[in-house]
Each structure stands twice: as structure tokens, then as C-alpha cells.
Amino acid sequence: MIDADALVGRAMALVEESFIAAAGPGGQNVNKVATAAQLRLDVFALRLPPEVFHRLKDLAGSKMTAKGEIVLTARSYRTQEQNREDGRKRLADLLREACNLPARRAKSRLNRVGKTARLEGKKKRGAIKAGRGKVSFD
Numbered sequence: 001m002i003d004a005d006a007l008v009g010r011a012m013a014l015v016e017e018s019f020i021a022a023a024g025p026g027g028q029n030v031n032k033v034a035t036a037a038q039l040r041l042d043v044f045a046l047r048l049p050p051e052v053f054h055r056l057k058d059l060a061g062s063k064m065t066a067k068g069e070i071v072l073t074a075r076s077y078r079t080q081e082q083n084r085e086d087g088r089k090r091l092a093d094l095l096r097e098a099c100n101l102p103a104r105r106a107k108s109r110l111n112r113v114g115k116t117a118r119l120e121g122k123k124k125r126g127a128i129k130a131g132r133g134k135v136s137f138d
Contacts, residue, residue, distance in 0.1 A: 001053055004099040008092045015091065016040045022075035037076035037083040039091055048098075052094060056098035068095070077109045 026115030043056065043064070055062055064070050072094075074087030110118070 002049060002099050004096045007046065007048075007099060008095050011041055011046060011091065011095055012088065014041060014045050015088070017087075019080055019083075020073070022083070024070060033080075035078060035080050035083060037075055037087045039070075039072045039074070039087045041070045042068060043070060043093065052098050055102075056095070059098055060093055 009068050016039070018040075019034040020038055021034050021038045048056065053064065056070075060070050062074060070091070072091055074083040074090065076086055077083050092136045
């Protein structure tokens, strides 16, 4: 089992930040100042176990490039610092979620009475649907 907090710590050391012009709130300020934070993390540099890597890949979706980089853009706030913190928090949440093992699904076990009741219900429903067919007068 991988320690999620240790992974997040390693990831934050490897993350590359850049700032780009943002759309959204800020008026003329967004045209002058690069406030949106773009975070890039090379997932292969983290040396993740295969099952954690695959969960991370599924969770990241289109945020992960073909080269194995996760690219997050945070532009919700008006300042660079707030956007940087928002991006780092989102990235940390994504990594923690990938470390969580999904709960194993317990096989449901139906007793004999439940099974016969289910099959009886299916037969009734099938009879209703069979009665809806085209009427022929032959």
C-alpha cells in the first residue's frame, strides 16, 4: 500500500508551475497580468505502482497527456497565489484519490425463495409484453 501523503509530497517537489493569461473575473486586469496557474507533473517520475498509475490515468482523463504528464490549469481566482494554491490542492486531491483502493464488491447471494420470486416476476412481465404483439385474425 502506498502512502498518499508521501506521494503528494514527492509530487509537489516535481511539479512545474507557469502562469498564463486567464479568462474570467478580473476586468481589464486579466488582459494585463498572467494570473492563471498551469501545473505540470510528470507521472512517470513518481514511479507509481501499476494499479495506482492506472487509477490515476482514469481519474485524470483528458488532463493526462500521451507523454504521461498531468496538466492542470487553475484560473478560478483573480490572483496568481490563489490560483496556484487551488491548482496544487486539486492535484493533491487527484493523487490521494488514485491511492485509495476501491471497495471490493461483495457478491450478493440470493436465497431460493428470492430466486423463484424473481423468475416468476420475469415470466409475468414477459407474458404482458407478449400480449402486446400484432393481432392477427387467422
